[in-house]
Amino acid sequence: MPDFSRRLALVLTVAAVPVLAGPPIAHAEDTGPAELVLTAPARYEPVEDVLYAAGDNGYLHRRETTDGSTASYQWRGYDGTERTVENFTGTLPDQQGYYGAGTDILPVPIGASGVVQLRDPATGESTSLTVPEGQSTVGSFGTTVLTISFNDVWQADKLHILRVQDGVTVDTPVDPPEGERFDRYPVVAGDGQLAVVRFIHGRTLGILDLATGALTPVSSRVAVDQSWNIQAAVSPTHIAWYQAGMTQARVVRRDDPAGAQTSVAVPTSDEGTSVVGLAGDWLLTSERLKPATVQNPPLRQGSPLKATPLGGGSPVTLLAAAQGDLAQIPGGGAIAVGGAGAGDWAVRRIEVAADGGLTLRTLSAVPAVPATVRGIALAGGQLVTKEEDSAPRPAYQTRKVTLTGTPSAGERSQVTTAPLGDSYGQPLGGGDGSVVHVRYDEATQRDVLVRATAAGARTEVVPFDRAAPSTSGRGLRDAAGRYAVYGGGDERVVVDFEAPGGGTVVQRLSTPAAALWGSELWTTDGTGGRIEARDLATGTVTSYSVGASCVIRDIQAVGRWVYWDCLGQDIVGGDESTPFGVYDLKTGANITLPERGELGDGFVVNHDTTAAQLRLTDFHTGTAAAPRPLTDLPAVSNWKNHDVDKFGGGVAWLDASGTAHVVPTGVPTEPLTATATSVDTGYARSAGATWNPVWRLSKPAAGAQLVIKDKKKIVRTLDATALGAALTARWDGTLADGTPVAAGTYTWQLTAGPEDGTGAALALTGTVTVTDGS
Numbered sequence: 001m002p003d004f005s006r007r008l009a010l011v012l013t014v015a016a017v018p019v020l021a022g023p024p025i026a027h028a029e030d031t032g033p034a035e036l037v038l039t040a041p042a043r044y045e046p047v048e049d050v051l052y053a054a055g056d057n058g059y060l061h062r063r064e065t066t067d068g069s070t071a072s073y074q075w076r077g078y079d080g081t082e083r084t085v086e087n088f089t090g091t092l093p094d095q096q097g098y099y100g101a102g103t104d105i106l107p108v109p110i111g112a113s114g115v116v117q118l119r120d121p122a123t124g125e126s127t128s129l130t131v132p133e134g135q136s137t138v139g140s141f142g143t144t145v146l147t148i149s150f151n152d153v154w155q156a157d158k159l160h161i162l163r164v165q166d167g168v169t170v171d172t173p174v175d176p177p178e179g180e181r182f183d184r185y186p187v188v189a190g191d192g193q194l195a196v197v198r199f200i201h202g203r204t205l206g207i208l209d210l211a212t213g214a215l216t217p218v219s220s221r222v223a224v225d226q227s228w229n230i231q232a233a234v235s236p237t238h239i240a241w242y243q244a245g246m247t248q249a250r251v252v253r254r255d256d257p258a259g260a261q262t263s264v265a266v267p268t269s270d271e272g273t274s275v276v277g278l279a280g281d282w283l284l285t286s287e288r289l290k291p292a293t294v295q296n297p298p299l300r301q302g303s304p305l306k307a308t309p310l311g312g313g314s315p316v317t318l319l320a321a322a323q324g325d326l327a328q329i330p331g332g333g334a335i336a337v338g339g340a341g342a343g344d345w346a347v348r349r350i351e352v353a354a355d356g357g358l359t360l361r362t363l364s365a366v367p368a369v370p371a372t373v374r375g376i377a378l379a380g381g382q383l384v385t386k387e388e389d390s391a392p393r394p395a396y397q398t399r400k401v402t403l404t405g406t407p408s409a410g411e412r413s414q415v416t417t418a419p420l421g422d423s424y425g426q427p428l429g430g431g432d433g434s435v436v437h438v439r440y441d442e443a444t445q446r447d448v449l450v451r452a453t454a455a456g457a458r459t460e461v462v463p464f465d466r467a468a469p470s471t472s473g474r475g476l477r478d479a480a481g482r483y484a485v486y487g488g489g490d491e492r493v494v495v496d497f498e499a500p501g502g503g504t505v506v507q508r509l510s511t512p513a514a515a516l517w518g519s520e521l522w523t524t525d526g527t528g529g530r531i532e533a534r535d536l537a538t539g540t541v542t543s544y545s546v547g548a549s550c551v552i553r554d555i556q557a558v559g560r561w562v563y564w565d566c567l568g569q570d571i572v573g574g575d576e577s578t579p580f581g582v583y584d585l586k587t588g589a590n591i592t593l594p595e596r597g598e599l600g601d602g603f604v605v606n607h608d609t610t611a612a613q614l615r616l617t618d619f620h621t622g623t624a625a626a627p628r629p630l631t632d633l634p635a636v637s638n639w640k641n642h643d644v645d646k647f648g649g650g651v652a653w654l655d656a657s658g659t660a661h662v663v664p665t666g667v668p669t670e671p672l673t674a675t676a677t678s679v680d681t682g683y684a685r686s687a688g689a690t691w692n693p694v695w696r697l698s699k700p701a702a703g704a705q706l707v708i709k710d711k712k713k714i715v716r717t718l719d720a721t722a723l724g725a726a727l728t729a730r731w732d733g734t735l736a737d738g739t740p741v742a743a744g745t746y747t748w749q750l751t752a753g754p755e756d757g758t759g760a761a762l763a764l765t766g767t768v769t770v771t772d773g774s
Contacts (some may be wrong), residue, residue, distance in 0.1 A: 016371035017030055036407035038383075040253065040658030041366035041390040041397070044347040046301055046321075049337050049366045054327035055104030057122050059335050061087065061347065066369050075106070076364060078349070084119050102191025102234070102314050102330045102416040118143050118164075126395065130169045135160055136577035139187035139195060144210050146187060146195060149173075154298040156182040159197065161213055171520040172213045180204060180217075182267070188241070189232035191330045194254075202227040205241060207257040221250055225680060235278035235334050238310070242266060242276045249283055251310055264308050267315065272303060278327035282307040285315070285606060286681070288324030293586075300392075302338050307358050318360060335363070342368040353773060354592050373658035374422050374639045379429025379648040380724025381411070381700045381755070385660060386418050386639075387425055387439075396427055396435050403650050403664040404756050416452035422639040424473035428484070431647040432696055432726035438486070438659060445770075447475060449486055451497040454723050461503040463493045474638075478556075480516035480694045481534035481676055481726070483536065487512070494521055494536070500679070507657075508534065513564075517557040518675025524552040526755045530556060531564055531583065535544040537676075547590050548579045556599035558587045559670045559672040559698050582619060591619050594627055600644045602667045605651055609635035614642060614653060618667050630663065631655075647725035648699030648756065671759030672752065673698045681764060684773030691768060695750060697725045701762060704752035706731075708768075715741055720750065727752060733770050745769045 028588050052060040058077035065071050073085040085110050106365045108117040108126075108405075114133065118140075119126040130144055131137055137161075139146035145162040159174040159182060176182050176199060183198040187743050190196060197206040197215075202225050207216040222230060222243040231243040239257055242249040248263040264283045268275050277284035287303030302321030308314075322338025329335065333352060339345045344365040353359050377385030383401045388394050400410040419425035421438045422734060427470075433454030447466040451459045463486045478485040482498040492514040494507035507521060513531075515522040521534040529548040547550070550566035557563070565580035582591040582599070594617060597604030602620030606612075606627065612634040615627040633653055642653035647670050652662045668722050676696040683691035693706075704720035706729045714736060720727040727750070734740050750764040 002160065015124055025213055034407050034664075036401055036403065036409060036662040038399075038409055038660040038662070040370035040373050040660075041387065041616045042342045043371045043389050043413065044301065044342060044391050045389065045562055046323075046342040047366050047369055049345075049347060049364075049480060050323070051325045051327040051335055051347075053102070053106070054329045054335050055102070056329065056331045057104045059347070060088075060106060060121075063366065073117055076347075077122055078363065079671070080364075081122075085119070085121055099296070102390065105140075105142040107137070107140040107145060111209075116145060129162060129164050131162065132171060133162075134167070137184060139190065140639065141190050141195060141210060142192040144192065148182060148184070150187065154185050156186070156200075158182075159186065159208070161208075161210060161253065174208065174213050175207070177204070177215070177217045182441075183227050188230060189234045189239075189328070191234050191328070194234065194242065196232040196234060198227040198230055200227060201225050202230055202243065205232070216257055218252070219261075221261065222246065223260075229273075232275065233277045233284075233326070233328055233334075235280075235328060237280075240264075240276050240278055240283060242274060244273045247630070249285075251278075251283065255327060255672050256581075256719045260308055264310060265315070266308075267304075267306060269303075271300065272324060275324050275326055277328060277350075279307065279333050279350045279358055280356060282358055283310060284323045284326055284336075284350065285336075286324050286326060286336065301341050305336050305338055306465065309566060310709070317360075318358060319348070337366065344468050370658050371531075371653055374661070375426045376419075376640060376643050376652055376654050376660060377427040377429040377435070378643045378645040378650055378652040380431040380433070380664065380726065381645065381650070381654060382429055382433055382724045383660065383662060384415070384427045384429055384435050385654075388420070394420050394425070395419060396437070398433070398435065401650070402661050402755070403662065407664075409662075409669065411547065415454070415670045416450075416456075416458055419473075422637070426474070426476065428476055428479040428641045429643075429645075429647075429724065430479045430481050430484075431480070431724050432481050432694075434479075434481075435724035436476065438473050438476050440468070441475060442470070447473065447486075449476070449484060449495055449503075451484065451584045459503040461496045461497065461505065463505060464488070464491075478516045479516065482678075483516050483519070483521075485514045485516060485521075487514070488562050492523075492769075496536070507534075511553075513552045513555040514726075515555045516561075517559070518555070522555050522557040522562060524555065526551060531562060533557075544584045544585070548581075550579055554580075556646075558599050558601050559673070560584060561599060561602065565594075565596060565602065567588045584622065587622065589622060591622060593617060593619065593622060598644045599668045600646055600651070600665065601649050603665055605630070605642070605644050607633065608633070614649065614651070616665060616667075618665075620667050627641075647697075669699055669754075669758050671698075672701060672762045672766060674752040674762065677764075679768075681767060682769045682771065683731075683733060684771050685743075686773035689773065691730075691731045691733065691770075693729055693748075693768075695764065697727065697752075697762070699729060700725050700755040701752035702755040707749045707751075709747045709749070710741070710744070711747075715746065720752065722755075741770060743771050 009129050029213045048064040050062050062071045073088040076082045108119050108419050114131045115128045116129045135147035135149050138148050147160040149158050151157040161172040180199040186197040190195050195208045202222045205218045205220045223246050226466035229244040240251045251262045272289035275286045306315040306679045319338040320340050322336050334350045346362045347364040349361045355526040371390035372388040377384040382399045397412045398414040399412045402408050415435045436451045439448050447468045449461045472632040474487050475486045484495045492509040493505045496506045497503040513524045519537045534542045535594045550562045553566040567578040595606045597606035603618050606615045607769040614630040614633045617627045618625045679693040704727050707719045708716040720729045753761045
């Protein structure tokens with residue numbers, strides 16, 4: 001299967017992912033909090049298991065490998081035994097040759113000698129047959145081999161039926177009907193007794209008796225005089241054929257091929273080519289879908305497998321999705337591969353029931369393979385994974401994770417589609433259920449910042465109006481709620497995705513030191529040891545000194561903690577001893593750290609790429625403890641395989657198999673606070689309009705309620721909705737029974753407890769004035 005098919009493979013599965021609780025650390029001497037383990041979801045596109053031939057004792061197939069290696073041909077008996085067929089070179093019907101159809105005997109060429117070994121894979125017995133010089137093999141049916149010879153101008157001249165009698169190859173030549181020539185690849189179907197052959201013109205087909213060599217011409221009644229797009233199927237009682245693009249197949253009785261023809265409807269679409277088969281008195285139809293590409297991903301897991309009565313009637317669906325190959329069983333029935341989806345894929349035998357209907361019997365399950373996961377983010381308890389092929393298109397999947405008590409995870413749901421590849425699209429969580437990433441616009445050669453909210457809103461902003469190389473994609477630095485920081489070198493911009501009139505750049509900086517917390521932008525004025533907080537809503541600037549003489553080059557902010565570093569991520573080959581540390585806004589103290597890292601609430605996480613280890617340093621007491629290992633984690637190129645949840649704690653990482661791990665840090669979090677609010681003080685009541693306050697918090701909350709009062713009288717109590725570390729509510733200006741409240745000013749009170757149980761409950765209050773709009 002092409003590599004892009006593996007990558008692109010999302011019906012979107014939004015089921016709960018298996019959750020395993022266990023020790024979080026690979027080091028036996030460590031004991032830590034329980035770990036959440038989320039195995040990679042199944043790839044959307046099922047594993048391909050191509051059918052090549054079927055006999056009465058088993059079938060030949062080749063199953064896609066999970067490591068990209070070339071799959072071997074396997075003969076699987078209906079009793080479950082399986083054997084590798086060495087040196088087999090057969091091809092699919094309608095390709096260059098039609099080998100091994102209709103019996104349990106397979107042709108295995110012996111090098112370039114012209115000798116074909118007719119091998120029974122079930123018993124290992126074989127017969128050698130020699131193909132005469134000047135003939136090319138075009139089909140094989142049991143102990144009969146069909147070849148074709150050419151005239152002096154390399155036109156197909158004759159068919160030859162080859163058999164071994166008394167150890168000698170016997171050649172029975174077959175001439176085409178007068179006025180016809182055989183197609184270069186003439187065989188379209190057959191079994192051990194007959195073969196259906198094509199001529200260079202599609203208006204006529206030939207039914208070849210393999211025992212006698214008699215060739216019966218049959219009018220095909222196709223739409224266009226083209227032979228190459230005609231396919232056929234043979235059962236013990238019927239012969240069917242179909243030309244691509246037609247809406248009907250033609251069916252004749254096998255014992256009277258030149259007799260009356262029956263037309264049977266064939267479902268068609270623009271997504272592929274219909275395929276026909278036979279089982280009892282039913283025409284089977286599936287579809288060979290067009291090959292997947294980056295622009296045309298596999299939007300379906302397969303085409304429905306349907307059966308239509310030959311005597312007339314509506315089709316019935318046997319399988320919701322199936323591959324576009326059907327193998328006829330010579331004794332009756334057929335084999336198909338399909339199911340409800342990748343997790344239900346199997347090789348299935350289609351059999352005729354006693355009442356004449358059709359039944360399915362599973363011969364072999366085709367296990368799904370894990371999807372490719374290339375990016376992770378953790379923010380406000382929302383775990384985001386960038387999944388290349390768990391859906392028809394690359395997508396961001398999110399789920400709520402809870403680390404208090406026994407770790408658990410909610411159902412996965414898709415936030416939005418994602419760019420293909422590793423460099424672009426690495427996600428950041430905004431802490432409010434939103435996901436921010438960068439995509440590349442080929443038309444304008446610009447990087448584009450994209451924010452998708454949990455509600456499905458998508459906002460795009462171009463941070464720099466100049467061309468960017470298509471290999472960058474790593475400029476997204478931070479995100480918090482409605483804001484994001486982007487840039488490279490000494491340039492940074494701050495984007496407000498909820499600015500009036502649409503998302504826009506609201507700050508431009510000439511320093512790499514830029515971080516977000518709530519509505520505050522943390523940066524530096526360029527003075528040695530100076531950091532400052534700029535309120536993006538009011539413009540107020542508050543300055544601090546971290547007691548170092550160097551210019552800050554990197555900054556991170558989480559609540560009361562500000563991480564500063566004079567080396568910074570953009571300095572290459574700098575002095576590793578350059579000062580860095582954490583400034584405590586509450587005490588004014590500067591905390592010395594043993595190693596650099598990503599800031600969380602009272603801790604930093606360091607990814608030692610040399611040692612391939614993720615380590616955590618706890619400093620919440622004001623003094624840094626010795627780093628402790630979280631897990632062994634090799635470095636990866638261009639994509640993010642770990643993240644720290646700055647909105648409440650927790651660390652997440654992806655292992656090499658795509659399994660996500662989330663572990664609580666054991667570091668106590670700071671009390672629950674509001675970091676930014678979007679609460680209108682006025683509400684004009686009208687049909688369909690509501691008052692929609694939003695409170696962004698330092699960590700997730702639980703049990704949140706919004707009480708609206710008229711003086712001391714409660715007029716409405718609402719449950720606030722949690723989205724990550726944010727709360728929202730919706731009020732339409734009515735009482736619980738739907739009666740509108742009087743116009744006027746009302747007091748609101750929001751109360752919420754910390755989801756992690758650490759610290760006091762949150763209590764906020766304010767007013768909203770209700771007026772009657774038009």
